[in-house]
């Protein structure tokens with residue numbers, strides 16, 4: 001099978017994005033391959049096929065990208081190659097406008113990953129919010145041009161049908177919350193702000209929904225982070241916990257609770273722990289491997 005290389009997205013216009021890819025030199029007949037370009041707003045899909053079949057074509061101009069309305073949107077692309085005689089399929093890696101990650105940055109991400117997965121992270125899921133697509137048929141008013149039901153179960157009050165893309169599981173460090181009491185004439189409201197830290201993938205953006213293993217549900221408020229040569233290597237975000245009883249509590253997270261891990265499995269263990277000792281108190285020498 002062919003191998004993809006040098007995938008990239010470039011454009012200096014708002015009206016289109018140029019999606020380009022190459023394949024590594026091969027002795028196969030490239031005429032037997034059909035290419036399909038797929039696009040998604042989230043790394044886990046759902047993927048929309050936007051072009052294909054293309055034969056011996058390595059460039060596509062995507063002029064259907066809604067880019068003008070918001071800054072907080074990253075479009076991910078991948079290219080599917082179908083080998084027509086055998087029906088076998090191979091995908092390119094995901095790519096976006098940020099471009100490929102450098103070797104230095106890869107090592108930074110790996111070291112951070114050791115920190116997260118061995119010491120500080122807990123299990124979280126992110127629901128990337130839809131920012132374009134089909135308007136909600138249930139609650140979106142075409143005339144007023146806005147959502148007219150704050151607790152709509154079709155779009156979870158996002159205004160777009162389905163509301164969110166597929167959830168993505170990841171490990172992240174969440175700090176203890178900053179607790180604030182918002183006092184008004186009518187009521188008191190306890191607002192909890194959290195700091196979260198994680199690797200570059202999955203990409204966070206404001207208004208995304210995050211759920212942790214305690215079923216605390218958060219709205220992403222701000223996202224910042226560290227970049228190397230323009231490629232994100234680490235993300236930090238500020239979250240606010242969603243008030244219990246909101247429509248977001250009804251969004252189903254379809255995981256098997258019997259198999260969910262709250263923390264990542266440790267790769268490094270300490271062989272000098274007391275678990276190696278004989279638990280019977282009468283054999284204090286058990287710690288030294290002595291059995292009477």
Ligand SMILES: [Zn+2]
Nearest residue numbers: 136139152155
């Ligand atoms: Zn709706």
